[in-house]
Amino acid sequence: MNPPSFSYRIFPLGDSAITIDFGNCIDEQINISVLSRFFQWEQHPLAGMTELVPAYSSLTVYFDLPKVKKTAGNITAIEWMIEQAEQRLKENIFLQETPGKMMRIPVCYDSEFAPDIFRLAAANNISPEEVIALHTSKTYRVFMLGFLPGFAYMGQVDEKIAMPRKPQPVNVAADSVGVAGSQTGIYPLDSPGGWHIIGRTPWKLFDAEREEPVLLQAGDQVQFFSISKNDFREIQNSALLKESSQGDT
Amino acid sequence: MSIQIIKAGILDTVQDGGRFGYQHLGINPSGAMDKYAMYIANALVGNHPEEAVIEMHFPASVFLFGYPALIAISGADFSATINGDPVAHLHPVWVNKNDVLQFHRPVYGARAYLAIAGGLDISKWLGSYSTNLKAKAGGCHGRNLQKGDEILLCQSFPSTPGQSEFIVLPWKADDQREDIPNEIWVLPGHEWHRLTTESKENFTMTSFVITQQSDRMGYRLNNIPLPAMTNEELVSSAVSFGTVQLLPDGKLIILMADHQTTGGYPRIAHAITAHHSKLAQRRAGDKIQFRITEQAIAENLYLQQQQHLQQLRNACTFRLQQYFNG
Known part of the structure; x- marks a missing residue:
């Protein structure tokens, strides 16, 4: 090419x-x-x-x-x-149009995990349910990783849920799913951050103990799907069980 | 063979030359803030240049040696003693079992380094011993040293003759302490042109105080705001140790060893690599002054440092062999 x-x-x-x-x-x-x-x-x-x-x-x-x-x-x-x-x-470039993996990531959009979902919905004149529907409607591209270990910058979100980042960073819990501008991302660790938090995933985006500590890589494709609080706890617990059984062996 | 932390310091971590090759995953390099000092300490005890060392801030930990060892302290001078007797900075020091190393006063600099002959027996994470505090990985359990921690050593060492007193070996590294410690030379960054003419003048003509909000990630400077001509947003791209970023309020931040891998603030300058060492030894409250230089000079200064270190390594290897194998 x-x-x-x-x-x-x-x-x-x-x-x-x-x-x-x-x-x-x-x-x-x-x-x-x-x-x-x-x-x-x-x-x-x-x-x-x-x-x-x-x-x-x-x-x-x-x-x-x-x-x-x-x-x-x-x-x-x-x-x-x-x-x-x-x-x-000047060398020929071999374009890798689909080099990455496709990941379907569960997100619980319950208000307990989504401190900013009402504000983001209100700012865009839509309901929180529409925010969830729109956020889960697209397949996102992981453009790059940066900021924190395993922090994937994904885009681009529907313009109806886009919102400029907060002027001042606040404390954000690990695994929080956020939106800033037309980007969406997941905080792999507790950190100060300025993105609007609309949910949380039970998955670990970063785990230093794993052989591959970082889950997403640049070029990957990501879809989010909505899960209940119960599902969230169940996935979390089964991950913990898996860890402890691995620890036993 | 171990050393034990009998009192914790404020922020003492295991570091080495840094964790490279993972920045594309957002994993920052960490590593010693003052690598030059780390290289000196390792040279003095005959270690590989990148061997793991303990980086200390003041107040520093109190260490108990569970075994004889050959150690060296470099970087900041925190007025070290062993069993209460002053111990020379930048010398190899032969210590015995049950010796207690402690630090009393920050005489000079911000970060001291403790190297131990043979290195520390800890496992690497992603190819490096460095502690990544954010990822809670690497070094000693991914965190700063705490009371009760015991770090195993890789190499056994005999007791000093007579086994009574520690021995300061009779040679010293020339630390080439900088003549103008506050002057940091920089290269213009890609967004340098965004500064107004007045801001450019203020950048080089005024001095900048390092604030309390400064750590291994970066130094926030308390400066008169430097207005920019444009606030056009930048998409995130790579930033580096020494990158001077312009914050939206016109203040500056200098990125240090634990810097984020990428950032979106204008990069108005970059501290030259040869001056990272002196930058790492500045403390909160210190004033620094920027001076713009050029690439060729930055390269030559860095090469001179590398040559100096190589000479030191050669000399140390020779002296250690002479001393111990006679």
Whole structure:
């Protein structure tokens, strides 16, 4: 496949990283090309590269400064990395349109777990039931992970449930499902946060003890489905049982 | 072979060079705030440069050695004693079983490092010993050291001759303490141009106080607000140790070792890597001043530090061999 015609800019992120920016936007096609480059460069790293961080519309390359400096000759290590990235961006890109897994995630939208659902509904002139119906109506793309271990930025929600984030962060419980702007996400850990909380999942998005600590990865597809408080407790309890039986063996 | 925490410090954690390769999952690198100091401590006891160390804030923990060991303390000077006798900073120190290491006064700096020859016998999480406080993983049970914790050591060590007094080995690392500790050199960030002309001037001409709301994640600065020309929102993208972000109220935050992997605030500058060490040794209440430099200088300063460390490692290996194998 030919390289897509997205224009880009490359700029330094401090003295030991460069960011390739495809345009400061939330766009599925741009995100697909960012992730495709990410998977390609993970397989075939740039010389001196230490880590790659994909985001909505950018890809950041961290590098080993002393190592790169040795090969850079008369130019700076940054200039050498930018040149290298520009060369590699000319390579054919193998777009991974559906690289991720499809996850159906249970969410309990009961007001006990949804401190902001009434406010969000009122701000959009709809009922809380409509908020739930709309939130569960779409398949979301995981655009990126960031902010907290395993925090997946997903989008985009129906504009009828979109709402700008809170001006001041408040304490948010782990596993809370929130909306900010046109994004939706799940807090993997207790944390301050500014997203509007409309429910909670009994699933663990992040568990340091698991072999794969993080459940969702960039490129995954996510659907939410509504569960009752009873279902919520049952799923939680069965997960606990599973953990303790694993502990026994 | 172990050391025991007989009194907990305010925030002492196991750290190493950091956990890299997982930022795309939102898992931050953690690692020592002052890696340069960590490298020095490890060099003094003959460890691998990235071996796990204990990073201490003041007031620091009180340690009881359950076994003889070779240790070194670097970074901040908290006026350490062993069994009540002052112990030299930046020297290898040979301690005996039942020796008690404690720290009395913050003389200089914010973070001290304790390295022990052979390293700490703890398991890695995702390839690193570093404690990730947010994820509650890595290091010692994913948290700061607490009273009663016992950390096993990887290597046994003989008692000092006569087994009575601890011995300060007669050589010292040159810590190259910076001549202008408050001056942090930066490179302009991608959103530097968003600052008004006056804000740009204020950024370099005024000094910035590190507030109490500063920790391993970042330093919040108390500065006169720096207005920007645009408040156009940024979608989240990667941020790094040393990134200086402009908050909506015009205040600044410098991201440190436990920084978020991504962020959406304008990145107006980045502290150069060679100055991360001195930045990590600034305390709440300290003033810092930014000075804009260029990439080539940032690279050279970092390489000089690396060369200095390599020389130190070579010298230490030689001295330790001479001392113990005669």
